[in-house]
Amino acid sequence: MSSPSTIVGVDLGGTKIYAVAVVDGEVVATAKRSTPRVGGPAAVLERVADTIDKLGVAGAVRRIGVGGPGPSIAGSSLLGPAANLPGWDRPVDIAGALRRRFADAEVRVDNDVNAAARAEWLHGAGAGADDLLAVFVGTGVGGGVVLDGRVRRGAAGLAGEIGHLVVVPDGEPCGCGGRGHLEAYAGRAGIERIARRRHAEGEATALVELAGDGRMKSSVIAAAVADGDAMAVELVDRAADVVGQAVASVALVVDVALVAVGGGLAERFGEPFLRRIEAAAATALPWPSPVRVVPTVLGDVAGGLGAALLFDEERS
Amino acid sequence: MSSPSTIVGVDLGGTKIYAVAVVDGEVVATAKRSTPRVGGPAAVLERVADTIDKLGVAGAVRRIGVGGPGPSIAGSSLLGPAANLPGWDRPVDIAGALRRRFADAEVRVDNDVNAAARAEWLHGAGAGADDLLAVFVGTGVGGGVVLDGRVRRGAAGLAGEIGHLVVVPDGEPCGCGGRGHLEAYAGRAGIERIARRRHAEGEATALVELAGDGRMKSSVIAAAVADGDAMAVELVDRAADVVGQAVASVALVVDVALVAVGGGLAERFGEPFLRRIEAAAATALPWPSPVRVVPTVLGDVAGGLGAALLFDEERS
Incomplete structure (x- = not known):
C-alpha cells in the first residue's frame, strides 16, 4: 500500500518524544519534546499530541503510529506496562487519548524496538x-x-x-x-x-x-x-x-x-x-x-519511521 | 486445502523409516523398515520407496512428503547434509530418486523435527x-x-x-x-x-x-x-x-x-x-x-504425518 498522504510516526521514549511526518516512506518533518516525568499517561499523551502539532503537518492528521517502551499486540492500540514512562503500570489505550486531539485519526501502536526493526527492514539495513x-x-x-x-x-x-x-x-x-x-x-x-x-x-x-x-x-x-x-x-x-x-x-x-x-x-x-x-x-x-x-542505518529516526510504517506494512 | 486422495508421509530416521498413508488428515496405514547403514543415499531412498510400497496404498502414489534428519528449505526437495544417514554428507535431491519409482508423484521435503512440529500443531497438542x-x-x-x-x-x-x-x-x-x-x-x-x-x-x-x-x-x-x-x-x-x-x-x-x-x-x-x-x-x-x-500427543506418527501435511498446510 502506498499513499501520497502524510502519516505521523511517534517514538515515545522515557526521556523524549520524537515525532516524524512520513510521505511515501520518506521523513519530511521531525519534532522533539521531552517526556513529562509526572502526570501519568494522560500528561504523556498530551505531550505526544503537542509534539505532533509541532510537526506542522498541513491539513488533518489522519494516521498516527506510535512506538513505545512496552509490549503491544497486533490489532490493539494498548501499550504497556512501561516501566520507563511515569505511572504507566498497566496497558494504556493510546488511541482513545489521541483521538480526542485528532478526531477521526486512525491510531496504531507497536513496541518501540519492533517499530525500529520494521523501519530498518523496510527502508534501512534490511531493505529487500x-x-x-x-x-x-x-x-x-x-x-x-x-x-x-x-x-x-x-x-x-x-x-x-x-x-x-x-x-x-x-x-x-x-x-x-x-x-x-x-x-x-x-x-x-x-x-x-x-x-x-x-x-x-x-x-x-x-x-x-x-x-x-x-x-x-x-x-x-x-x-x-x-x-x-x-x-x-x-x-x-x-x-x-x-x-x-x-x-x-x-x-x-x-x-x-x-x-x-x-x-x-x-x-x-x-x-x-x-x-x-x-x-x-x-x-x-x-x-x-x-x-x-x-x-x-536510520539512527534516531528509526522508531518514529517504523511506527508510521505500521500503515505501510501490509503483511505484518 | 482438503482432498479425499491419499498422501504418503515418510519419517526418514537414522535407524528406521516410518511411512504413513494419510487421508483427510487421518493416518489410515503405516509401514516400517530399518534404515540401511551402507550404500549411501541411493540405498536409503530405495528403502524409502520399498517402505512406501509396503503401505499397500491403492492406486498410484501421487503425493509424497518426506521428513528427514537434516536441513531442508521451503520449496526445495533437497535434504541434508544428514550426519545420521549413511554417506549423506551433502544435500541430496529426494524427489529425483523417488520419482523413478513413483512416476509423476509430487515430492515435498522437510526437516523431520519441523515435520513433527507441524503435525502436533495441526492435529496434536497445538491444534487451533x-x-x-x-x-x-x-x-x-x-x-x-x-x-x-x-x-x-x-x-x-x-x-x-x-x-x-x-x-x-x-x-x-x-x-x-x-x-x-x-x-x-x-x-x-x-x-x-x-x-x-x-x-x-x-x-x-x-x-x-x-x-x-x-x-x-x-x-x-x-x-x-x-x-x-x-x-x-x-x-x-x-x-x-x-x-x-x-x-x-x-x-x-x-x-x-x-x-x-x-x-x-x-x-x-x-x-x-x-x-x-x-x-x-x-x-x-x-x-x-x-x-x-x-x-x-502424536508419538511416533508425528514425523510421517507432518511430512504428509506439507501438502495440507497452505500457509507454510
Missing part, C-alpha cells in the same frame, strides 16, 4: 530481505525480529526481548531483577554498574576516573578504550561477545542470517564491534555461520 | 493455536517453531535447532563439537555421557550398574530415578531445568506461549518433568510467565 534481526545496544539492549516478511510481535507483544536472554547463568544482576542477562553485560548501564562495582572493590580504571559522579556515557567508555584502559577494553570486548552469543541463539531458534546492530554503544565502537559480534556468533554456532552483521 | 514450540527430548533434543500459523523453516532450513543453544557456557561437550549445549545436558546420550564419566571418576550410581556396557536407555534412567539414585535424580532434574531455560530463551525471541514437549525421555518422566520445565521457564523469564507446557 525477508528476515532480519535488529539489535540495539544502548543503555539497555533491545531487539526486533522480522521473519518471512513480517515483524514478529508475539502473543503478548514481547517478541525480540533478547536483552533478557541469559548469557551467564547466575551472573551479573540485571535491571529487571534477573541475573546474567545480555543487557547486564552489553548495555551501557550494565557496563557502568560492573565498572563502578569493581572500582569500589579497589580495581583501577579510567572509566570511573573519567565519568566521576556523572553518568558513564558511551563517549567516556570510548575514551577509556582509546586510552588502552584494561577494564574498559575487557568490558567492551565482552559486550560484543555476549551480543554475538545471543545472536547465535536467535539464529538457532529462527535461522535468521542478517543481523543489523545499532544503538549508542554500537555506533560508538563501529566496525570492530560488529565484526567481533559476528565472530562470537560464528563460534557459538555448530555449523558454518551464515550470520552477517551490518550496521543499522 | 497460531503459535507452538514443539520440543522433542530423546537421544538428542530437537525443536520446531510455528509462528503466526506457519512452520518456521528459516533461510537454511535450520530453524528450531534449540538442542544447540548454550545453556552452560564452556560446559559439557556436545556431540556437535560445541560445549554446554542443551542436548549435552537434556538428551539421553548426554545424560549417559555425564553419568559414565562421573562413574569412571569414582562416583557411585545405579545408572551405570543397571546399564552395564549396554546403551543407557530411558527405562534404565527411570529405574535409577525410581530407586532414588542421587545422580540419576540430579541429572533428570537438571535436564528439565535446562529445557525450561531454553524454552524461556525461545519465548524471549519470538514470544511463544504454548510449548509441547515429547520424545522418549519426556514421555518416560511425564507430568513432573513437564511441570519442572514450566517452572524453570518461569524462573528464567523477567515477567510473569505466559508459557504453558503440555505433552505432545
Whole structure:
C-alpha cells in the first residue's frame, strides 16, 4: 500500500518524544519534546499530541503510529506496562487519548524496538530481505525480529526481548531483577554498574576516573578504550561477545542470517564491534555461520519511521 | 486445502523409516523398515520407496512428503547434509530418486523435527493455536517453531535447532563439537555421557550398574530415578531445568506461549518433568510467565504425518 498522504510516526521514549511526518516512506518533518516525568499517561499523551502539532503537518492528521517502551499486540492500540514512562503500570489505550486531539485519526501502536526493526527492514539495513534481526545496544539492549516478511510481535507483544536472554547463568544482576542477562553485560548501564562495582572493590580504571559522579556515557567508555584502559577494553570486548552469543541463539531458534546492530554503544565502537559480534556468533554456532552483521542505518529516526510504517506494512 | 486422495508421509530416521498413508488428515496405514547403514543415499531412498510400497496404498502414489534428519528449505526437495544417514554428507535431491519409482508423484521435503512440529500443531497438542514450540527430548533434543500459523523453516532450513543453544557456557561437550549445549545436558546420550564419566571418576550410581556396557536407555534412567539414585535424580532434574531455560530463551525471541514437549525421555518422566520445565521457564523469564507446557500427543506418527501435511498446510 502506498499513499501520497502524510502519516505521523511517534517514538515515545522515557526521556523524549520524537515525532516524524512520513510521505511515501520518506521523513519530511521531525519534532522533539521531552517526556513529562509526572502526570501519568494522560500528561504523556498530551505531550505526544503537542509534539505532533509541532510537526506542522498541513491539513488533518489522519494516521498516527506510535512506538513505545512496552509490549503491544497486533490489532490493539494498548501499550504497556512501561516501566520507563511515569505511572504507566498497566496497558494504556493510546488511541482513545489521541483521538480526542485528532478526531477521526486512525491510531496504531507497536513496541518501540519492533517499530525500529520494521523501519530498518523496510527502508534501512534490511531493505529487500525477508528476515532480519535488529539489535540495539544502548543503555539497555533491545531487539526486533522480522521473519518471512513480517515483524514478529508475539502473543503478548514481547517478541525480540533478547536483552533478557541469559548469557551467564547466575551472573551479573540485571535491571529487571534477573541475573546474567545480555543487557547486564552489553548495555551501557550494565557496563557502568560492573565498572563502578569493581572500582569500589579497589580495581583501577579510567572509566570511573573519567565519568566521576556523572553518568558513564558511551563517549567516556570510548575514551577509556582509546586510552588502552584494561577494564574498559575487557568490558567492551565482552559486550560484543555476549551480543554475538545471543545472536547465535536467535539464529538457532529462527535461522535468521542478517543481523543489523545499532544503538549508542554500537555506533560508538563501529566496525570492530560488529565484526567481533559476528565472530562470537560464528563460534557459538555448530555449523558454518551464515550470520552477517551490518550496521543499522536510520539512527534516531528509526522508531518514529517504523511506527508510521505500521500503515505501510501490509503483511505484518 | 482438503482432498479425499491419499498422501504418503515418510519419517526418514537414522535407524528406521516410518511411512504413513494419510487421508483427510487421518493416518489410515503405516509401514516400517530399518534404515540401511551402507550404500549411501541411493540405498536409503530405495528403502524409502520399498517402505512406501509396503503401505499397500491403492492406486498410484501421487503425493509424497518426506521428513528427514537434516536441513531442508521451503520449496526445495533437497535434504541434508544428514550426519545420521549413511554417506549423506551433502544435500541430496529426494524427489529425483523417488520419482523413478513413483512416476509423476509430487515430492515435498522437510526437516523431520519441523515435520513433527507441524503435525502436533495441526492435529496434536497445538491444534487451533497460531503459535507452538514443539520440543522433542530423546537421544538428542530437537525443536520446531510455528509462528503466526506457519512452520518456521528459516533461510537454511535450520530453524528450531534449540538442542544447540548454550545453556552452560564452556560446559559439557556436545556431540556437535560445541560445549554446554542443551542436548549435552537434556538428551539421553548426554545424560549417559555425564553419568559414565562421573562413574569412571569414582562416583557411585545405579545408572551405570543397571546399564552395564549396554546403551543407557530411558527405562534404565527411570529405574535409577525410581530407586532414588542421587545422580540419576540430579541429572533428570537438571535436564528439565535446562529445557525450561531454553524454552524461556525461545519465548524471549519470538514470544511463544504454548510449548509441547515429547520424545522418549519426556514421555518416560511425564507430568513432573513437564511441570519442572514450566517452572524453570518461569524462573528464567523477567515477567510473569505466559508459557504453558503440555505433552505432545502424536508419538511416533508425528514425523510421517507432518511430512504428509506439507501438502495440507497452505500457509507454510
